[in-house]
Amino acid sequence: MGKRNITLKDLSERLGFSVSTISRALKDHHDISQETKYKVQQLAKKLNYIPNYSAQSLKNSQTKTIGVIIPNLLLDFSSKIINGMIHQSRKEGYRLVISESGHSPDLEKDILENMIRSGVDGILLSLTNNTKNIDHVLLAKEKCPIVLYDKVSDKIPCTRIIVDNETGAYNATKHLIDQGRKKIVFIKGTDHSFNAKKRFEGYLRALKDRQIKVDKNLIPQCGTVCIQEGTKLVNQMISKRIEFDAIFAVTDDVAIGAIKALKKHNIIIPKQVAVVGFSNSKSTTIIEPNLTSVDQPGYTIGIKAIEYLLKELKLAHQTEHLLRTTPKTIELKTNLIKRESS
Amino acid sequence: MGKRNITLKDLSERLGFSVSTISRALKDHHDISQETKYKVQQLAKKLNYIPNYSAQSLKNSQTKTIGVIIPNLLLDFSSKIINGMIHQSRKEGYRLVISESGHSPDLEKDILENMIRSGVDGILLSLTNNTKNIDHVLLAKEKCPIVLYDKVSDKIPCTRIIVDNETGAYNATKHLIDQGRKKIVFIKGTDHSFNAKKRFEGYLRALKDRQIKVDKNLIPQCGTVCIQEGTKLVNQMISKRIEFDAIFAVTDDVAIGAIKALKKHNIIIPKQVAVVGFSNSKSTTIIEPNLTSVDQPGYTIGIKAIEYLLKELKLAHQTEHLLRTTPKTIELKTNLIKRESS
DNA sequence: GTGAATTATGCAAACGATTGCGGGACTTTA
DNA sequence: TAAAGTCCCGCAATCGTTTGCATAATTCAC
Numbered sequence: 001m002g003k004r005n006i007t008l009k010d011l012s013e014r015l016g017f018s019v020s021t022i023s024r025a026l027k028d029h030h031d032i033s034q035e036t037k038y039k040v041q042q043l044a045k046k047l048n049y050i051p052n053y054s055a056q057s058l059k060n061s062q063t064k065t066i067g068v069i070i071p072n073l074l075l076d077f078s079s080k081i082i083n084g085m086i087h088q089s090r091k092e093g094y095r096l097v098i099s100e101s102g103h104s105p106d107l108e109k110d111i112l113e114n115m116i117r118s119g120v121d122g123i124l125l126s127l128t129n130n131t132k133n134i135d136h137v138l139l140a141k142e143k144c145p146i147v148l149y150d151k152v153s154d155k156i157p158c159t160r161i162i163v164d165n166e167t168g169a170y171n172a173t174k175h176l177i178d179q180g181r182k183k184i185v186f187i188k189g190t191d192h193s194f195n196a197k198k199r200f201e202g203y204l205r206a207l208k209d210r211q212i213k214v215d216k217n218l219i220p221q222c223g224t225v226c227i228q229e230g231t232k233l234v235n236q237m238i239s240k241r242i243e244f245d246a247i248f249a250v251t252d253d254v255a256i257g258a259i260k261a262l263k264k265h266n267i268i269i270p271k272q273v274a275v276v277g278f279s280n281s282k283s284t285t286i287i288e289p290n291l292t293s294v295d296q297p298g299y300t301i302g303i304k305a306i307e308y309l310l311k312e313l314k315l316a317h318q319t320e321h322l323l324r325t326t327p328k329t330i331e332l333k334t335n336l337i338k339r340e341s342s
Numbered sequence: 343m344g345k346r347n348i349t350l351k352d353l354s355e356r357l358g359f360s361v362s363t364i365s366r367a368l369k370d371h372h373d374i375s376q377e378t379k380y381k382v383q384q385l386a387k388k389l390n391y392i393p394n395y396s397a398q399s400l401k402n403s404q405t406k407t408i409g410v411i412i413p414n415l416l417l418d419f420s421s422k423i424i425n426g427m428i429h430q431s432r433k434e435g436y437r438l439v440i441s442e443s444g445h446s447p448d449l450e451k452d453i454l455e456n457m458i459r460s461g462v463d464g465i466l467l468s469l470t471n472n473t474k475n476i477d478h479v480l481l482a483k484e485k486c487p488i489v490l491y492d493k494v495s496d497k498i499p500c501t502r503i504i505v506d507n508e509t510g511a512y513n514a515t516k517h518l519i520d521q522g523r524k525k526i527v528f529i530k531g532t533d534h535s536f537n538a539k540k541r542f543e544g545y546l547r548a549l550k551d552r553q554i555k556v557d558k559n560l561i562p563q564c565g566t567v568c569i570q571e572g573t574k575l576v577n578q579m580i581s582k583r584i585e586f587d588a589i590f591a592v593t594d595d596v597a598i599g600a601i602k603a604l605k606k607h608n609i610i611i612p613k614q615v616a617v618v619g620f621s622n623s624k625s626t627t628i629i630e631p632n633l634t635s636v637d638q639p640g641y642t643i644g645i646k647a648i649e650y651l652l653k654e655l656k657l658a659h660q661t662e663h664l665l666r667t668t669p670k671t672i673e674l675k676t677n678l679i680k681r682e683s684s
Numbered sequence: 685g686t687g688a689a690t691t692a693t694g695c696a697a698a699c700g701a702t703t704g705c706g707g708g709a710c711t712t713t714a
Numbered sequence: 715t716a717a718a719g720t721c722c723c724g725c726a727a728t729c730g731t732t733t734g735c736a737t738a739a740t741t742c743a744c
Binding site (some may be wrong): 347349350351361362365366369393394396397398400401402 | 699700701702703
Binding site for chain 4 (some may be wrong): 359360361362363366372373374375378397399400401402403
């Protein structure tokens with residue numbers, strides 16, 4: 001602004017070449033002579049020519065932008081994922097348009113539609129905890145490639161980038177069992193969360209492996225997944241005089257809430273009760289005792305999500321239409337970080 | 343895309359109207375008869391017509407997207423800011439392209455240029471802690487409106503959205519003084535950080551107001567601003583047998599590091615030493631004792647940043663060129679949250 | 685020295701939407 | 715009945731870039 005941006009036409013007028021020659025010269029087309037290329041490229045540099053993105057998008061019908069939908073940005077884990085996406089997309093020459101659904105399915109739907117209207121080449125989607133109806137996703141999928149990450153659903157036939165929640169939870173539980181813990185509480189997440197379900201399955205498998213029988217009293221369930229809820233549930237168990245020697249919580253926040261409750265009742269961690277969380281968020285090293293937790297490779301999720309989406313974009317671009325590749329599921333390994341709480 | 347997107351031309355062919363009539367009918371132009379409008383709008387809805395963003399951008403020479411550059415996403419405060427931006431921009435019909443500079447001036451410069459190439463209408467910029475040379479920003483400012491937020495510089499003549507760091511620090515320090523604390527440590531941030539400087543000034547003013555003289559021994563300085571650094575500095579002071587009865591840290595992380603050091607030395611908080619941080623991050627309620635901290639309205643910063651940038655965009659659009667409005671500085675109030683640590 | 689191949693460039697349509705201008709059909713006014 | 719006004723609508727240019735095709739100039743082979 002100030003003054004208008006330089007265009008191909010400007011260059012063409014200054015140099016006496018046609019616009020098409022300028023265009024080709026700038027992209028080193030073999031039809032153009034070295035001399036001409038040189039002149040054009042020099043002038044372009046001198047005048048700081050910047051190709052008009054919109055015009056290119058219009059012509060090439062690709063916007064080089066990727067939409068990202070995330071339920072909650074205010075989590076360490078989310079930031080890590082976004083970070084990976086930012087870095088990888090930058091490397092690949094794509095822009096990222098990021099929006100937050102705040103765990104509202106309606107907003108999710110709206111954002112999805114909006115992104116498609118505003119012309120993104122593809123979308124990275126992590127579902128709301130409350131997304132039950134998935135029609136809007138299926139519909140969106142008809143218009144542009146979608147890759148699911150972290151919070152996924154097996155009802156949506158898209159490539160999925162997730163962590164191996166089941167094995168992560170299995171290892172965490174086994175870690176507790178190996179210490180001789182027998183009465184291991186599992187604080188469950190909400191019911192229709194894919195991840196929460198997998199973590200529960202991991203817990204169950206570990207118990208089964210070691211022939212510990214499942215005690216429903218030891219498996220309270222969160223309404224919302226947060227610190228307060230962890231505290232509340234553990235308080236309840238204590239006041240019901242339910243006995244336990246370990247707690248594995250579906251989430252770090254819940255685990256931290258649990259720790260707070262235990263400390264309030266002067267229960268010694270990890271001597272009397274060991275605690276393990278899930279996510280390895282920053283808080284794990286701030287709470288005392290430091291919380292053992294299952295680390296999820298958020299940054300890598302971000303990277304992979306971009307990678308796989310771009311693969312699909314390239315395929316779609318070659319074949320000139322959305323193809324129904326059999327969706328893959330990429331499961332990333334978790335890593336149990338042992339700390340003072342266990 | 344399976345099948346091509348519907349265009350105005352498609353509608354025009356189906357209905358027998360010209361493309362221009364279709365265009366006008368869709369935007370409720372008064373030149374078009376009710377009947378025609380109805381027909382067009384019906385068919386558009388039925389076929390799910392989506393105007394081509396790139397074409398509109400090209401024609402209107404505005405992309406309806408805003409670039410956001412942030413030094414570090416992995417902070418509660420950053421997430422809050424981004425959140426505010428996301429919500430406000432959405433409300434105003436703008437998209438957000440977000441990138442992270444990782445506190446690298448080179449990357450900052452590169453991202454800035456890239457955003458301008460890729461055609462954003464305006465940019466929201468929070469500077470790197472290491473940005474000394476600001477030429478790239480001034481240069482970018484010639485091409486598109488920039489609003490600075492949070493980490494700003496007074497050398498750049500742009501509108502600034504910041505919190506009132508000085509008053510925040512002043513109040514925090516006064517709070518400590520009011521409790522009878524006399525030997526108040528201030529753990530300083532890096533030297534050329536605008537915010538850190540202001541916080542230090544607030545600290546100094548409070549001391550001056552209460553006629554406490556400044557003791558350089560009580561003002562250690564961070565290399566990098568993090569937990570470890572806080573611990574290290576406090577450990578040093580203790581081993582040097584420097585006496586103090588309160589610590590005000592430039593950042594929550596530093597304050598948390600300080601608390602860890604104090605606890606390790608069995609110093610009772612807040613009885614022997616009170617601690618106050620800055621930012622009111624999530625960790626403040628996880629560390630024990632809970633940390634008193636200066637709350638910064640991150641979400642509001644995000645909102646305001648978008649608001650003021652859009653104001654400038656509208657002005658620029660009216661006057662058809664970048665105008666040098668005298669840049670305003672919007673200072674948002676902070677709020678001291680008192681907790682157990684003081 | 686003629687035809688073919690190569691090299692370098694320009695023409696013009698296309699991408700999809702917007703908009704100033706012009707004009708036909710119809711109604712109103714004097 | 716002629717002039718003026720109103721209402722609807724289409725033509726065509728435009729935004730900046732890309733690209734298939736045509737064309738002109740030059741070179742090569744025989």
